Amino acid sequence: MRGKVVIRRLTACGVALAAVLGLVGAAPTALAASAPPVFADGQGLTVVSQPKWVDEGERTFVFTVRTGQVPAYSVLDDQVSGEHTMMATLPEGYDQSAGTRYPVQYHLHGHPDRPNTVANQRMFEESTAGGVPLITVAPNGSGRGWYSNWVNPPAALAPQNWETFHLDQVIPFIDANLRTIPARDGRAISGHSMGGFGAFHYAEHRPDLFGYVGSFSGGLDLLNQEQRAAVVATTQLPGSGAPTVPMDAIFGPPVWPLDGVWNAESPAQHVGSLRGTGVAMYTGDGGNLTVDPVGAIVENRARATNLVARDHLVAAGIPHTFVDYGDGGGWAEGCTGKHGQLPCLVADMKHFVSLLMKTLSHDSTR
Structure with missing residues (x-):
């Protein structure tokens, strides 16, 4: 259903290797204060449904747009092909009419998942609780979009220009409709699993857009044959x-010899453009293989691709943060090192946001 927040187990890019609350009777000033932002069409996007709060907390809202860059796509349950539902979380005390501007973190979901999940809402709200001045936006990436402009999209779906949609349309659209800091030093990108690939992929292609990039158990090495098999699957x-x-x-x-695009688009081997960008990677090792073996194996293999990316960062002399939390012991209660475990991801996000707040511009009135 359009605008519905759904609960989904966050799964892997390699899984194949195996909810406007109306204030009835409220005074007009109170109603206006509690209304979510109103978005205007622009940047190639048409607003299908205006922002609606997902709950009484009035920090997180969902909205839906259409774009000619991805006019149709492979849909999961409750999705409408061509309608891109997204979710955004505002800082506590955000006022659309005030002068303060905020940095933005774009967070890319994994496969096969969607942006408007309770899990994502928890990650965004818990990591920015207590007045952290950060807007978080989760765009739709489809269950299999892979955050790329597809080389050979089928005629029934063409085009599938996910990268153009997100970088050339969604980002300036958010800057036009929310009180953002519309500059590299006010913008970060992160993602989980397939979204971790997407975050590195986008940051490497457009280092002018992002001051920080973070991967949470991302599949970063397209030269890895297991990773290729996962994408194909x-x-x-x-x-x-x-x-x-x-x-x-x-x-x-x-x-x-037909795999040139795979090689060219592999984030692990093309880290050079991240020089001057904050970089962070988070991964576990899968933990106990007898408990949730699929989650264990997928995380372990994602870790292998992160090690390749780390080695290339080291070789290039690019400063970075690499958090390898193994079986999750000591990282977060309830985290046992499995792929897509919410306690692990919440801890990843809290740590990543702490890095952003030390680096990105914020509390700006420009």
């Missing part, structure tokens, strides 16, 4: 969205 699994798509739709054929 997402094109074929009905659980990744309907309709399914050809295996070569996203990055082209995954085999040599």
Whole structure:
């Protein structure tokens, strides 16, 4: 359903390797104070549904847009092809009419998931509780969008320009409609799993846009054959969205000598453009294999791709934060090192936001 916050288990980019509250009777001033922002069409986006609070906390809202860059897409349950529902969390005390501007973190969801989940809301609100001056925005990336402009999208869905949609449309749209700091030093990007790939992919392609990038158990190495198999599998699994798509739709054929796009788009080997950008990676090792073996294996293999990215960052002399929390012991209560575990992800986000607040511009009145 449009605008509905849903609960989904956050799953992996490699899983195939295996809710406007009306204040009835309230005074007009009180109603206005509690209303979410109103968005205007622009930057190539048409607003289908205006922001609506997801609950009485009145910090997080959902809204829906359309774009010609991704006019249709493979949908999960309750999604409408071509309608892109997104979620945003505002800082406590945010006032659209005030002079203060805030940095923005864009957070990219994993596969096969969606942006408007209770899990994401918890991550965003808990990491910014207590007055942290940060806006968080979660765009729609589809169950299998892979945050890329697809090489061979099927005719029924074409085009699938997810990167253009997010970087050239969503970001300036948010800057036009919310009180952001519309500059590199007021913007970060992060993501989980497939979204971790997307965060690094976007930051490497457009280092002019982002002052910080973070990956939470991202699949960062497209030269890794397990990672390639996982991406290909997402094109074929009905659980990744309907309709399914050809295996070569996203990055082209995954085999040599036709795999040039896979090689060129692999974040782990192309970290050079991140010089001068804050970089953070978070991963566990899967923990006890006999408990949730799928979650354990997927996290362990995601970790392998993070180690490759770390090695390239070290070789390039690029400062970075690498948090390898193993089986989760000491990182967060309830975190056992599995892929997509909410306690792990909440801890990742809290730590990442603490890094952002030391680096990004904030409390700006410009």
